[in-house]
Amino acid sequence: MQQADLIWMNGELVAWEDAKVHVLTHALHYGTGVFEGVRAYETPRGTGIFRHSDHVERLFRSAGMYFMDIPYTREEIRAATHETIRRNNLKSCYIRPLVFRGAGPMGLYPLDCPVEVVIAVWQWGAYLGEDALEHGVRAKVSSWRRLSHDALIPAAKASGQYLNSVLAKIEADKSGYEEAILLDQAGNVCEGTGENLFVVKDGEVATPPFSSAILGGINRASVIQIARDLGFGVSERAVARGELYLADEVFMTGTAAELTPVREVDDRPVASGEPGEVTRAIQREFLDALHGRSERYAEWLDIVPSRARAAAT
Numbered sequence: 001m002q003q004a005d006l007i008w009m010n011g012e013l014v015a016w017e018d019a020k021v022h023v024l025t026h027a028l029h030y031g032t033g034v035f036e037g038v039r040a041y042e043t044p045r046g047t048g049i050f051r052h053s054d055h056v057e058r059l060f061r062s063a064g065m066y067f068m069d070i071p072y073t074r075e076e077i078r079a080a081t082h083e084t085i086r087r088n089n090l091k092s093c094y095i096r097p098l099v100f101r102g103a104g105p106m107g108l109y110p111l112d113c114p115v116e117v118v119i120a121v122w123q124w125g126a127y128l129g130e131d132a133l134e135h136g137v138r139a140k141v142s143s144w145r146r147l148s149h150d151a152l153i154p155a156a157k158a159s160g161q162y163l164n165s166v167l168a169k170i171e172a173d174k175s176g177y178e179e180a181i182l183l184d185q186a187g188n189v190c191e192g193t194g195e196n197l198f199v200v201k202d203g204e205v206a207t208p209p210f211s212s213a214i215l216g217g218i219n220r221a222s223v224i225q226i227a228r229d230l231g232f233g234v235s236e237r238a239v240a241r242g243e244l245y246l247a248d249e250v251f252m253t254g255t256a257a258e259l260t261p262v263r264e265v266d267d268r269p270v271a272s273g274e275p276g277e278v279t280r281a282i283q284r285e286f287l288d289a290l291h292g293r294s295e296r297y298a299e300w301l302d303i304v305p306s307r308a309r310a311a312a313t
């Protein structure tokens with residue numbers, strides 16, 4: 001992670017060091033925030049934000065599920081993101097929009113606390129490491145179950161909900177694995193701590209459905225489309241833990257991790273222990289889409305207007 005110069009905070013660009021909050025910020029105490037993880041890539045057409053409008057839409061949906069009214073329009077958030085990338089002179093970056101309850105009346109009832117918005121950007125390499133993209137990660141099924149539909153809202157990307165992922169991540173790391181795989185309340189496979197999961201068997205691709213308490217990943221949707229466009233059958237269905245051990249290939253998708261193969265689950269190598277052909281074919285197409293090398297998926301990139309073009313509009 002490389003620090004940038006400016007952070008957009010409640011309508012203004014402020015110095016990175018000055019983007020501060022009060023210690024009585026509601027979200028700090030109770031996790032009352034929602035956020036996004038987005039990536040922008042250097043492409044032949046300029047800096048391209050991958051599926052930007054889908055991320056902004058999910059941000060607004062997550063906020064809505066927690067009764068937070070974002071005091072900006074979707075277009076204002078989009079334009080503010082463009083401006084933040086431009087003013088930081090970044091050609092590629094990770095983008096973190098965060099909407100949270102600020103300091104106000106203390107106590108669990110949050111609706112009288114102000115809703116604050118920040119957009120931070122910074123340079124961030126491969127989340128699970130360059131080697132992970134190439135050779136895959138070792139993963140462990142977590143002893144922590146993914147948060148359930150009857151306690152929280154798995155479809156919301158809400159700050160407090162991530163304590164679930166944090167516990168699983170720490171456990172995996174302390175046990176010597178790069179990533180955790182969480183099961184849902186029924187014991188079926190759900191997802192990683194910040195990634196959706198796919199298994200491939202006999203050329204068929206399967207991924208857990210929304211009823212398994214997944215977050216509806218934007219990269220998951222992209223990869224499903226790419227896999228189908230490549231001619232693979234894809235089903236969204238319950239995936240049993242044992243299928244991870246029997247799979248020909250396993251991989252994860254997410255904004256941070258992009259498409260990362262899983263080479264081992266619970267100390268059992270996935271097939272030969274090297275990423276398989278289906279994973280490689282989908283990954284190639286997906287990376288081309290992210291980096292603006294694909295005609296077919298060109299509309300997935302929101303190109304950041306240059307300074308001159310932004311001034312003219």
Ligand SMILES: Cc1ncc(COP(=O)(O)O)c(C=O)c1O
Nearest residue numbers: 194195196215217218219254255
């Ligand atoms: C819990 C969880 N699941 C899945 C994902 C993948 O979502 P996306 O592909 O939209 O980044 C993420 C990352 O945002 C996540 O945090």
